[in-house]
Amino acid sequence: MTSPPDTRPIVVGVDPDVTQRLALAWAADEADRRGLPLRLVHAREVPPAGYRTAELAPAWETWDEALRTLGTRTLELAEAFVRDRRPEVEVSVLLVAGDAAPVLRGQAREAAALVLGSRHLTAVQELPRSLSVAVPVVACAHCPVIVVREAEHVTRQPPFLVVGVDGSPDSEAAVDYAFQEAASRGAGLRALYVWHPPLLGALDEQAARQECLRLLSETVAGRAAAYPDVELHHEVVRGHPVKVLTEASAHALGLVVGSRGLGGFTGLLLGSVSQGVLHHALCPVMVVPRPEH
Secondary structure (H helix, E strand, O other): OOOOOOOOOEEEEOOOOOOOOHHHHHHHHHHHHHOOOEEEEEEEOOOOHHHOOOOOHHHHHHHHHHHHHHHHHHHHHHHHHHHHHOOOOOEEEEEEEOOHHHHHHHHHOOOOEEEEEOOOOOHHHHOOOOHHHHHHHHHHOOOOEEEEOOOOOOOOOOOEEEEEOOOOHHHHHHHHHHHHHHHHHOOEEEEEEEEOOOOOOOOOHHHHHHHHHHHHHHHHHHHHHHOOOOOEEEEEEEOOHHHHHHHHHHHOOOEEEEOOOOOOOOOOOOOHHHHHHHHHOOOOEEEEOOOOO
16 A cells, blocks of 8 residues: 655745745755645744833834734745746745744644755854754754755765764654655765764774664665665764764755754753754755654
8 A cells, every 4th residue: 555645835934034045945946846835934023022011002013013014025025936936836825923933843743844044144143043943943843854054065966965874763764864855856875874982982993883884784775775766875984973974965965864863962852963963064954853753
């Protein structure tokens, strides 16, 4: 029995800055590639509670109406951009009052994927501003979240995606998603198991590397058989996972990771490697939760 086709939309958070179109373009291309509808979502800010008093009612109403007008215009321009770029894609728009992070987390519950932008800011600026939305959304999303900080790199031939593997359930879900994405693009896949030796050193480094290679091979073997047209390269690389994956992303169409790996602290919703590559990767980052999330 075959599974019914996925009809859930690709959801993209729309930035009011018309120069910020990388995420919107990526989402439109992905919806067209997968034959899915595209939902454009803009979360308009709500004036703080302190302004909602009888004395300040006129100012509050003026502010609220201005934000509504801005949000409506933002979505109109975004819809026009998508229809011009991908006229075959079914497009809908949604203007929601509220903070961006909780609004987009709610949208992720019924999405095939959620696409977010990330402005080109300095590291000091980006932490509290751009990724202040992306990190909490990625941590709790029920679908893959794609954060588009950089454009896809299409000059390297043949094109390829990179996926991080560590044997965790989340990374297995990431490998599944990476194969699907590679197949839909006619691209190759580079699967990396990054071995980070403990501070005191491994008692038997060769044995440790062989175990990593075994886990990596077992993770990709069945999936490679299911996607024979995807050219697969897999290897164990020594180093820090964030550094290695960031360097590998420099020429990739995308970098795929699980939302949580084997490392980090129990109880954190988003793993340290996932957070690290969100800040530093040189291509779109696709963060995939485990299926039961």
